[in-house]
Amino acid sequence: MEDEKHGEEQLCTLEKRGNLFFLTLTGAGEHRLNPNLISSLRSALSRLQSDPSATSSSSALITTAQGKFFSNGFDLDWAQSSEPRLQLMSSSLRSLVHDLICLPMPTIAAVTGHASAAGMMLALSHDYVVMRRDRGFLYMSEVDIGLVIPNWFMALMRSKIGEPRARREAVMRAAKLTAEDGVRIGVVDSAHDGAEATVTAAAELGEALVARKWDGHVYAGNRRVVLREVLEAVGYDETVTKVADKAGSKL
Amino acid sequence: MEDKKHGEEQLCTLEKRGNLFFLTLTGAGEHRLNPNLISSLRSALSRLQSDPSASSASALITTAHGKFFSNGFDLDWAQSSEPRLQLMSSSLRSLVHDLICLPMPTIAAVTGHASAAGMMLALSHDYVVMRRDRGFLYMSEVDIGLVIPNWFMALMRSKIGDPRARREAVMRAAKLTAEDGVRIGVVDSAHDGAEATVAAAAELGEALVARKWDGHVYAGNRRVVLREVLEAVRYDETVTKVADKAGSKL
Numbered sequence: 434m435e436d437e438k439h440g441e442e443q444l445c446t447l448e449k450r451g452n453l454f455f456l457t458l459t460g461a462g463e464h465r466l467n468p469n470l471i472s473s474l475r476s477a478l479s480r481l482q483s484d485p486s487a488t489s490s491s492s493a494l495i496t497t498a499q500g501k502f503f504s505n506g507f508d509l510d511w512a513q514s515s516e517p518r519l520q521l522m523s524s525s526l527r528s529l530v531h532d533l534i535c536l537p538m539p540t541i542a543a544v545t546g547h548a549s550a551a552g553m554m555l556a557l558s559h560d561y562v563v564m565r566r567d568r569g570f571l572y573m574s575e576v577d578i579g580l581v582i583p584n585w586f587m588a589l590m591r592s593k594i595g596e597p598r599a600r601r602e603a604v605m606r607a608a609k610l611t612a613e614d615g616v617r618i619g620v621v622d623s624a625h626d627g628a629e630a631t632v633t634a635a636a637e638l639g640e641a642l643v644a645r646k647w648d649g650h651v652y653a654g655n656r657r658v659v660l661r662e663v664l665e666a667v668g669y670d671e672t673v674t675k676v677a678d679k680a681g682s683k684l
Numbered sequence: 685m686e687d688k689k690h691g692e693e694q695l696c697t698l699e700k701r702g703n704l705f706f707l708t709l710t711g712a713g714e715h716r717l718n719p720n721l722i723s724s725l726r727s728a729l730s731r732l733q734s735d736p737s738a739s740s741a742s743a744l745i746t747t748a749h750g751k752f753f754s755n756g757f758d759l760d761w762a763q764s765s766e767p768r769l770q771l772m773s774s775s776l777r778s779l780v781h782d783l784i785c786l787p788m789p790t791i792a793a794v795t796g797h798a799s800a801a802g803m804m805l806a807l808s809h810d811y812v813v814m815r816r817d818r819g820f821l822y823m824s825e826v827d828i829g830l831v832i833p834n835w836f837m838a839l840m841r842s843k844i845g846d847p848r849a850r851r852e853a854v855m856r857a858a859k860l861t862a863e864d865g866v867r868i869g870v871v872d873s874a875h876d877g878a879e880a881t882v883a884a885a886a887e888l889g890e891a892l893v894a895r896k897w898d899g900h901v902y903a904g905n906r907r908v909v910l911r912e913v914l915e916a917v918r919y920d921e922t923v924t925k926v927a928d929k930a931g932s933k934l
Contacts, residue, residue, distance in 0.1 A: 560855060592847055595845050595848075619847070622848075645827070645856075645857070655826050655854060658836075658837050661834060
């Protein structure tokens with residue numbers, strides 16, 4: 434089930450192994466979240482949901498990445514501070530996060546490299562996060578690079594990190610969190626040695642969740658209640674909307 | 685002060701021992717939260733509030749006979765009938781509202797399984813003490829094909845601070861022992877056996893009574909602390925059709 438448009442670079446793959454779907458951000462790059470990559474990811478999720486085996490029996494999604502990065506955040510080079518591009522990038526990511534929150538199966542992010550800013554948000558949009566301990570950081574870089582996070586980032590953070598001081602360290606001190614830090618603050622479920630072990634752990638967790646035989650739509654329905662504030666918050670991004678153009682970046 | 689309607693099964697009792705009121709869900713059954721049981725519980729709370737001695741510092745301890753604290757809504761009774769589901773929902777939400785507004789500290793002595801709406805009943809108390817040797821707190825909904833209403837989540841958030849613990853409870857339907865409950869902060873203490881659990885509740889009750897709080901001041905502060913819950917219990921979107929939004933409001 435590879436996602437490959439004729440003549441275009443393959444940005445992600447979707448593979449099925451038994452009851453598990455593996456969504457992989459491919460290539461050795463930074464997997465910057467630009468509209469192309471996000472669109473590929475959304476297409477993959479869409480194909481996943483039309484897969485007959487995904488709906489008829491219990492499944493789980495594992496999202497991972499090749500190379501040094503899980504995702505290094507928004508593609509600011511592509512956006513070049515152009516407001517329409519920033520708005521498009523924002524609404525694309527918010528739609529992807531909405532898709533993940535509504536996905537009718539458990540989701541696991543197997544973080545095998547750095548996840549920064551919007552890239553960290555992508556990881557946090559999954560039900561479970563497993564991460565390699567020997568390399569890679571979760572890093573809210575915004576305060577270091579001169580950006581203000583949007584409210585929806587914070588809604589997602591609050592939905593996953595309960596302690597205000599941990600949120601302060603992450604956002605207002607731009608802490609570079611290792612997997613062990615992540616386990617300590619509760620945002621990472623387990624830490625593993627190396628990328629392979631991380632993906633294996635994700636698969637084991639996925640199988641354990643699949644074995645519960647939940648109805649995927651019931652599961653997603655409950656997730657939507659649990660993450661209700663996040664679903665509301667992803668409906669807008671005030672950092673990319675001019676006062677005179679509030680319609681511009683709504684989902 | 686027994687709650688006994690002539691000719692009807694006694695569903696709960698209300699007894700006073702010193703400064704403590706004991707509300708007991710009676711009988712060996714599952715104490716399913718149907719309109720009858722809820723109505724009995726609300727009547728008992730109403731009688732409690734009219735009791736003249738409740739004007740000096742008191743505390744409420746809610747407990748149950750048998751293997752179950754409460755196994756949740758009476759889905760057999762409801763039989764997927766929308767009016768019945770709406771009635772059951774609004775009855776429970778009214779009971780939870782009553783507990784949150786009760787002018788005295790409240791303690792749930794969980795001596796058996798508390799599942800789904802039954803777990804919500806326990807969490808509607810200020811303190812929860814629980815037996816460690818038997819019984820689970822269990823949000824069963826994802827296992828039995830139901831979606832929880834928003835107000836359940838508001839109550840969960842008001843009592844369980846760690847998002848991961850809430851995920852384990854709701855999205856993984858974890859069966860939480862008393863020790864698990866203590867670890868995640870939803871249970872205050874764990875005890876060996878039902879009797880020890882109720883005794884612990886009574887000790888805690890006495891300690892709270894000894895503070896000599898004005899009950900109405902206490903309840904007023906509780907309402908501020910649990911404001912989001914009070915707002916959320918006003919509606920249940922899972923039992924309301926779009927065309928009938930008035931049907932299940934409190």
